[in-house]
Amino acid sequence: DAGVIQSPRHEVTEMGQEVTLRCKPISGHNSLFWYRQTMMRGLELLIYFNNNVPIDDSGMPEDRFSAKMPNASFSTLKIQPSEPRDSAVYFCASSHPGGLAGGSSYNEQFFGPGTRLTVL
Amino acid sequence: DAKTTQPPSMDCAEGRAANLPCNHSTISGNEYVYWYRQIHSQGPQYIIHGLKNNETNEMASLIITEDRKSSTLILPHATLRDTAVYYCIVTRNTNAGKSTFGDGTTLTVKP
Numbered sequence: 001d002a003g004v005i006q007s008p009r010h011e012v013t014e015m016g017q018e019v020t021l022r023c024k025p026i027s028g029h030n031s032l033f034w035y036r037q038t039m040m041r042g043l044e045l046l047i048y049f050n051n052n053v054p055i056d057d058s059g060m061p062e063d064r065f066s067a068k069m070p071n072a073s074f075s076t077l078k079i080q081p082s083e084p085r086d087s088a089v090y091f092c093a094s095s096h097p098g099g100l101a102g103g104s105s106y107n108e109q110f111f112g113p114g115t116r117l118t119v120l
Numbered sequence: 121d122a123k124t125t126q127p128p129s130m131d132c133a134e135g136r137a138a139n140l141p142c143n144h145s146t147i148s149g150n151e152y153v154y155w156y157r158q159i160h161s162q163g164p165q166y167i168i169h170g171l172k173n174n175e176t177n178e179m180a181s182l183i184i185t186e187d188r189k190s191s192t193l194i195l196p197h198a199t200l201r202d203t204a205v206y207y208c209i210v211t212r213n214t215n216a217g218k219s220t221f222g223d224g225t226t227l228t229v230k231p
Contacts, residue, residue: 004163035221042221042223043158043164043207043221045221091163093163093164107211108154108166109156109164109166110166111163111164111165112163113162113163114162114163
């Protein structure tokens with residue numbers, strides 16, 4: 001498996017422009033997570049999906065941010081309009097279903113390489 | 121998720137064991153301890169996890185105290201490539217899979 005795939009790897013845009021980040025989770029994983037990482041705030045969970053349904057979007061900073069997961073193999077994070085303070089590395093991660101049944105189940109997250117976003 | 125406390129930074133000599141502590145005094149009975157690390161400019165990488173027993177894999181060992189209020193991640197023979205930020209996470213093992221990453225410990229392995 002190629003792991004979690006994110007595109008683009010680098011994005012430079014101007015303030016006010018729309019930015020779309022893309023993620024392809026590992027096949028068979030049913031949970032998908034979007035994180036943002038900055039020097040000031042560290043690694044922050046923005047939103048996560050379970051079976052393509054958004055479960056918790058409390059980490060999404062404001063209405064300019066939106067995320068979708070139209071199917072099990074694709075997700076997008078959109079920023080419209082973008083602002084310089086949105087500059088960060090955005091990570092996507094996916095995980096197995098996990099669960100409480102049995103002692104060997106787990107919910108290890110597999111992270112993608114990230115998208116470095118710069119908003120000028 | 122229970123709150124975790126880690127030292128902000130640690131140094132270790134190459135070839136020696138690196139012992140990274142984590143306090144999680146409010147851990148619940150159904151919460152697991154996970155360790156991840158993040159090498160510069162890469163996404164975080166899973167290392168190991170445990171519930172109450174000590175665990176070992178090809179990367180590291182995890183020692184959890186009997187009262188489960190703290191744990192130690194051990195890298196038995198640290199190399200320069202182990203220089204990274206190490207995150208200790210405590211979370212229920214549920215289908216949600218949500219984990220909260222704190223500030224972690226920056227481990228610097230020195231030659």
